[in-house]
Amino acid sequence: MHIFNTPTVAALSLLFCAASASAADIQIKMMDKSDAEGLMAFEPTFVKANVNDTLVFIPVGSGHNTRSLLAPSGAEPWKSAYDKEFRVKLEKEGVYLYACEAHKRMGMAGVVQVGNAGNLEEVKKKAAEESAAMAMNKDRLSKALDKVK
Numbered sequence: 001m002h003i004f005n006t007p008t009v010a011a012l013s014l015l016f017c018a019a020s021a022s023a024a025d026i027q028i029k030m031m032d033k034s035d036a037e038g039l040m041a042f043e044p045t046f047v048k049a050n051v052n053d054t055l056v057f058i059p060v061g062s063g064h065n066t067r068s069l070l071a072p073s074g075a076e077p078w079k080s081a082y083d084k085e086f087r088v089k090l091e092k093e094g095v096y097l098y099a100c101e102a103h104k105r106m107g108m109a110g111v112v113q114v115g116n117a118g119n120l121e122e123v124k125k126k127a128a129e130e131s132a133a134m135a136m137n138k139d140r141l142s143k144a145l146d147k148v149k
């Protein structure tokens, strides 16, 4: 007696393939100096992701962490330990702003877009406030937000 007939097994394996293909790990390095992004930077500063992808923050320089500044409604805020790899699963659509707590004033901040950017206006407002308090890299967040499509 067969529990699954062949077409059912084929359909199930297709489903598993689709699920695993759609969720990716996206690496973001926490750096004292990035060739691409400048001093005190997350590399890349802007990331576009899909729902259920996972951000993986990798400590490259030392004395950095990551903390969300603004997340779409319903999304869990995050705060990592210093100098530790940290994973965040992105379960809600929208734009996320985050920074390194030690170097936020030096503009060490980044942007993640997940699916539709429904909260973009709110994010731009928050980014402008944060950028005004930065001593360097003051245009980093606005440049990153220009990439939101």
Ligand SMILES: [Cu+2]
Pocket: 040, 063, 064, 065, 100, 101, 102, 103, 108
């Ligand atoms: Cu830092």
